[in-house]
Amino acid sequence: MQEDISIHEAAKYPWSVMARSLLKEYNVLLAEVDNNPRITKRAKLRLIDALETKVPRNTMGLNDDPYVELTSFFVAKALVDAIASMYLRRRWATAEAKSTEEFLIKETDSKLAQIAIREFNWQMKTVKSQIAGRSFTHSIHFTNYLTATEGLRDLKWKLVNKRLSTGFVLLRKTETTRVIRAAVEQLLVRDIKKVDAEFPPNIQQVYDEIDAKVRKRVDRHRQEIEGEIIPEAFPPCMQAILSDLKEGKPLSHIARFAITAFLLNVGMEVDSIIELFMKAPDFREDLARYQIEHIAGKRGTTVYTPPSCAYMLSVRLCVDPDQVGVRRHPLNYYRYRRKRVSKP
Ligand code: SF4
Structure with a gap:
């Protein structure tokens, strides 16, 4: 039996199954929402906050309209899906999760357990x-x-x-x-939906603004890591995976993903990566090409980045755990080392 959920509750936890089902009841369509400037403005604010501060301004409880809160989350999510940038998705997920925590801490112990069990x-x-x-x-x-x-x-x-x-x-x-x-x-982070990047006019305007901001940031990061590839600047975790690969040792699925995404992000071509994988015991060029092109975003809309240091640590691929909190991401390590290694 489906549990009742109030619009206030759904607005606090808009990612929840219950919130999604409630929104279906409200039968919200992007075309209708487009004519409500409070919703489009709030959706934009959610994404700007995610990009700039990583903590969305939490306006609930200040006489804000829970319907605006709830629907703006879904407009923001549709924009994140359409922009298809893992950079934006991760920042948005972090920000929304932090906002959730602010509400959770005010709940009773039994309510917390109820949410965890239900969701x-x-x-x-x-x-x-x-x-x-x-x-x-x-x-x-x-x-x-x-x-x-x-x-x-x-x-x-x-x-x-x-x-x-x-x-x-x-x-x-x-x-x-x-x-x-x-x-x-x-x-x-994982709930990725394929969305056509065609929105009604006001939401499209937000899409264009956020998309431009994201591209600018991603390009800036990319410029710092692209150009001549400098293997001496690779982080130790990627050096270790590469060395296993060159020795023909079998790699776990996540190690393959991490090294592939890393090499693509530092500017290596698909064919060069396929060559590296040729020594893998189970190598099949058609499969390898498919997987590498998928990670490169050539077969979908998402261009993947390698996992964060925290994730690498959790799957035992980090070889320098003391540095996890300092580096935070293998691409940060490369960006930092690259500048120093390439100095004359
Ligand atoms: S701290 Fe990060 S960059 Fe360094 S080895 Fe571990 S996962 Fe790699």
């Missing part, structure tokens, strides 16, 4: 437990915990540093909200 199908319970002066409010099954925290780089999130009770990880309230925030961010 992510987690095994989560409320607990009242005091251990060594710390109050725990929730417990989550360790498998759900591991999936949700795969991108959290701080050592405190490692399972070995957590209190476990019969397969459940004990969490304090602030930790529960942080774990839900991480899950929301993953959800928004």
Whole structure:
């Protein structure tokens, strides 16, 4: 049976399954929304905030219209899908997830568990437990915990540093909200819909503005890493994957993705990358070409970037864990080293 959800609740958590179903009830069409300047303005603000500050201005609770909040999220999402830039998508996902956390922290313990169970199908319970002066409010099954925290780089999130009770990880309230925030961010990064970049006029105007901003930023980043490829400036994680590749060692799927996206982003041609993969034990040129062209955005609309350092760490591909918080992204490492290596 479907649970009722108020428009206020949906506006606070617009990414939720319930919010999406509510919006269907409202039967919102982009063409109708286009004539409401409050919605298009708020959608634009959500994306500008994501680009500039990574935390969207949270106007809920200040007599704002929850309908505007809810629909503006979906307009912003449609724009993110259409612009098809992983740079924008990641920043938007981070910003919206942070905004979610601001609401979560004000919820009761039982409400938090209810949201987690309803939206992510987690095994989560409320607990009242005091251990060594710390109050725990929730417990989550360790498998759900591991999936949700795969991108959290701080050592405190490692399972070995957590209190476990019969397969459940004990969490304090602030930790529960942080774990839900991480899950929301993953959800928004992965929920990619194919959207035609044809919008009604006012939304199209926002699309053009945001698209131009994103392209300018991505081009600026690209200029810093493109040009002559300098392998000495590659980060140690990519050097390690490349060395395995050249020795014909089998690579995991994520290692293949990471090195391919990295090399494409530093300007290597598809054919040169295929040559590198020729030594792989299961090499098939047609498959390799298809996959590389897909990552390059030649077979879809999304141009992929390699995973962040935090993600690389979580999948054991980072070879310098102490630097994760400093570098944050393998392309940052390359950008930084490239400038220094190429100085005469
Ligand atoms: S810190 Fe980042 S760039 Fe450095 S090895 Fe680890 S994943 Fe690679």
